[in-house]
Amino acid sequence: MSEKTFNIIESAKAQAEYCKETGAPHFAPRGGTCWNCNKNIYEELPHRNHTSIMCGISVEEAKTQLVTGCPHCNRSYCD
């Protein structure tokens, strides 16, 4: 497993750059705060039902993947 780093500012920037470079639509909330659950998607937090599992979008993921939903409440941003 590769190392994951979490940084809200870095990830928000990385995702904006990813969308710009790929021409993909920017679905993720600016700044990363989910309008549905109020948690930050770029922050590593325990899963709501399984507190032993940590959820969040890492800097590495924000750099290389399109964010389409919230990892905490599973709310989709693209429908």
Ligand SMILES: [Zn+2]
């Ligand atoms: Zn959410």
